[in-house]
Amino acid sequence: MNSPARAHLLRSLAAIATGDPDVPGASPMPDEGPVATEYQFLLAALGQDLSTLRNIQSIERKIAAKREMIGRYRPWVEGAMAGNAGTQDEIVGTVLVWSIDIADWALALPLAAYVLGTGIALPERYLRKPAVLIAEEVATAGLTPTPTVDLETLLAIDALTTDHDMHQQVSAKLKKAIGIALKARADAFDPEAESASAGGRGALIDAALAAFHRALELNEGCGVKKLIDGLERERKKLASG
Numbered sequence: 001m002n003s004p005a006r007a008h009l010l011r012s013l014a015a016i017a018t019g020d021p022d023v024p025g026a027s028p029m030p031d032e033g034p035v036a037t038e039y040q041f042l043l044a045a046l047g048q049d050l051s052t053l054r055n056i057q058s059i060e061r062k063i064a065a066k067r068e069m070i071g072r073y074r075p076w077v078e079g080a081m082a083g084n085a086g087t088q089d090e091i092v093g094t095v096l097v098w099s100i101d102i103a104d105w106a107l108a109l110p111l112a113a114y115v116l117g118t119g120i121a122l123p124e125r126y127l128r129k130p131a132v133l134i135a136e137e138v139a140t141a142g143l144t145p146t147p148t149v150d151l152e153t154l155l156a157i158d159a160l161t162t163d164h165d166m167h168q169q170v171s172a173k174l175k176k177a178i179g180i181a182l183k184a185r186a187d188a189f190d191p192e193a194e195s196a197s198a199g200g201r202g203a204l205i206d207a208a209l210a211a212f213h214r215a216l217e218l219n220e221g222c223g224v225k226k227l228i229d230g231l232e233r234e235r236k237k238l239a240s241g
Contacts, residue, residue, distance in 0.1 A: 001071040010075035013038050015083030026088040026120040042076060042091050050094075066098045074107070081110060086118035093122040096130075100137045103148040108138075109156055116160055131164030135174045142177030151181035172219035179211035179224065183231065202238050205231050 002010065017035045030036045049069045056062045077095045080087070096115055099108035112134045114120075122130050138157045141149040154177055161174070186204035209231050212224040 002075055007075035010038065010042075011079030011082065014076045014079030014085060017080065017083070017085045017087045017089075026086055026118055029087050029089060038076075039089075039091070042073060045072060046091060046094060063102055067102050070095060070098050070102065070104070077107075077111065081114045084114070084118070086120070088120055090123050092120060093126070093130075097122070097126060097133065097137070100134070100141070103141060105149060105153045109153060112157065112160055116164070129164070129166070131161045132166045132170055135161040135164075135166060136170045139170070139174040139177040142181055143173070147177075147181065147184075149177075149181075151178070151185060154178045154181055168218040169222070172215040172222040175211045175215035175218065176222050176224055179208045179215060179227065182208035182211060183227065186234075202235065205235050205238070209235070 013035045017030060017039070029039055049065075049072075052069075053062055053065060056065060073091050073095050077092055079085075080089060080092055092111070092115065096108065096111045099105075099111060112130075115122075115130050116134070120130070122128070122133060126133055128136070134157060138149055138154065141147060142154050154174070158174055158178060162171075182204055186201050186208060189201040189204060191200060209228060212228045212231070215222045215224050216228070
């Protein structure tokens with residue numbers, strides 16, 4: 001969607017849209033000059049893309065459309081992260097959400113760290129604070145019948161968001177997703193594999209139990225009691241064997 005020259009220009013301009021380090025939170029985007037001009041151009045394109053998405057009913061088709069659209073904005077976002085711009089940026093906030101929606105974790109994870117680290121707010125249409133949206137949407141990706149997020153990403157998101165204020169139900173949802181990912185790894189454990197975890201299957205079961213118990217502490221109704229019962233039976237079998 002962008003030529004190499006244009007992608008380079010976008011990265012360069014986004015990188016110099018730096019905020020004032022003495023101002024708490026994200027600083028305003030410049031309102032004049034080449035950075036402002038390019039930013040306004042991208043905002044106009046984003047408005048058109050958002051209008052297109054609103055007219056798509058199917059969630060699958062929305063996700064496919066976002067995969068196509070996101071390339072237009074990726075160089076700008078990459079430049080903002082590389083320059084640690086820390087500027088309030090609707091492009092960055094939108095691409096963060098889209099990258100989670102399309103399960104592009106190679107982009108979503110560093111972008112989440114950048115947004116949370118600089119205090120950038122999400123566009124108002126998302127209604128939630130960044131840490132809450134990130135934790136909840138990534139957890140949702142881990143709780144689908146066929147999860148679209150891996151254990152390492154779940155753990156990284158948990159570490160990024162753990163000190164942020166959010167409803168306990170959201171924290172519980174993320175812990176449950178981590179527990180399910182650990183359980184899946186325990187179920188598939190191969191002791192002869194080179195990548196086999198230290199401590200074996202028992203250590204994975206223990207870690208899953210710890211995540212589920214924490215989820216239960218945070219939210220009694222999070223739906224992990226049967227999972228805990230099943231894993232505790234498995235742990236007893238291992239101990240007796």
